[in-house]
Amino acid sequence: MPDAITLARFNESHIEGITALYNDPLITRQVLQMPFQSTEVWRKRLAPDNERVVQLVALHQGNVIGNLGLEQFSRIRRSHAGSIGMAVAREWQGKGVGSMLLAAALDVADNWMNLRRVELSVYADNEAAIGLYRKFGFVEEGLFRDHAVRDGRLVDTLSMARLRSMPQT
Template identity: 80%
Template sequence: MPDHDPAIHLERFSETHVEGVAALYNDPAVTRQVLQMPFQSTEVWRQRLMADNERALKLVALHQGVVIGQLGLEAYSRVRRSHAGNLGMGVAVAWQGKGVGSKLLAAALDVADNWMNLHRVELSVYADNEAAIGLYRKFGFETEGLFRDYAVRDGQWVDTLSMARLRNRSNA
């Protein structure tokens, strides 16, 4: 499916998506690529939804009403960091490599640039997640550092890359 597949559409994360988002992140293959804990309840995601604020963008990607991806972008609240935000996302395994991540990122970066006025968008990604790293590079993210033994996954310590996209540098 191309990046512009009309069968995939984006919506703001709402109460109607809570069960789908919980199911997305409870898929063991998705859980192992993000910093979420396995077996999270829908109530955990409902609380995250309720913590919504103007400095946060929370999106879901849907196909025929089913959640196939989720993205969160939050601008930092500290005054000296208000030009920056942090991004995290997950895509259902069956939909990886089919434009869902690109569609979510394009929408989030449009909001970051044109509505939130963010100069810097940051993220962390497991150093062995080559597909995600390639996607982020496609959108102008650059590796800024390596965090060794950053998190535990499958009982092993894993490294994480710190990546960032500076608006007027890599995509002006």
């Protein structure tokens, strides 16, 4: 992977890049976002300053090439868990950007948020993403049949989670 890739916490200067990333038709069909979202939609979605939410961007020469959001659940009885969602620009897929983002997010989840469980959903036919998640210890927990509309059809998604062993006291 090129050395010029850096990770940063999302800020206002990344809005245009995030909007472009998620409006790429090949990206839109692999995430649960609607196409043709405005920068204002993304500004509102990413604006809340909440320490239970970590939004990371991968940058190459200042341009957004990936995004990962990690959110700790706010309900008391689910506060040991969080969820992630991510996207990597198609020209950067398979080049380690997703691994960089996921490793950084899981470090925060483990060492700063003390999460025991991190979960996600992924389209059941997205083999590359499923492979990436497995590499980081995620396992399939269930299949959601006809879970989301994509390309005018109902398609399946997988529920995946990674459980971290907690130190014995």
